[in-house]
Structure formats: C-alpha cells, structure tokens
Amino acid sequence: MMAAIANGAVAGFLSGAVMTGTLKGAMQGALGGALFGGASQIGAVGSMSNYAATAGAGCVSAVAGGGKCGRGAASAAFGKFAGSKVDGIGGTEIQDSLVRGVAAAVAGGTASVIGGGKFENGATTAAY
Helix, strand or coil, X not given: CHHHXXXXXXXXXXXXXXXXXXXXXXXXXXXXXHHHHHHCCCCCCCCHHHHHHHHHHHHXXXXXXXXXXXXXXXXXXXXXXXXXXXXXXXXXXXHHHHHHHHHHHHHHHHHHHHCCCCHHHHHHHHHC
C-alpha cells in the first residue's frame, strides 16, 4: 500500500506541476495522487469498499482544491465505475491505457456537471 501511495504522490506532484505551473498545484496533485493511490489498495477492484475509498479520496482532494466534497466524491466514484467497465478495452499498450483514462475522465466530468460542478474538475479527479 505504501508503494501505491508514494507512486501516486509522485505522479500527482508532477502532473499538478505541469497542469498549473505552480508549487501549490503540484502539492495538491501530490495529495490527490497519494489519496487515490491508497484508495486503489482498499478492497477488491469493483467492491463497495473500493468505491467508498475512491469517493473519500475524491472528496478530500476536491476540498483541498477549493471544491465541494459531494462533487469530488461523485465524480471520483463515477469515474472509477466507468473505468472498471472499460478495463477490458484493448490490452497493455500505451494507447489502450490512454483510451481507458479518457473514458474515466469523461465519466467523471459528466458526473461533476450533473452534480452542478465543472466538467474539468470532475474529469481531473476521475483521471486519477
């Protein structure tokens, strides 16, 4: 679990830095990445405990970024659900991973809009 948290934090830090160009954005990315890395290790993939952990990570990540807990939780859980439905797409090539990532981001963005939030925020949350 610690490796997943550390890997998530590093990836989140780098992507946050690239997306925002600020240390604050990098730190928020690191927090989100660590949270989602840890959540990925809780319960079996697709289990209620895994969805709950993902929703919790989405909530905390959203609040840390100035958003609302409910929207963050919904977009993360919905993105996780959609992502699990597209896991069978393709294989292990990079383009297959990109397709699955885009599908999860679109699902999270859609869930965020349905909840009254911004597509961008939900897509970013779900992409983790």
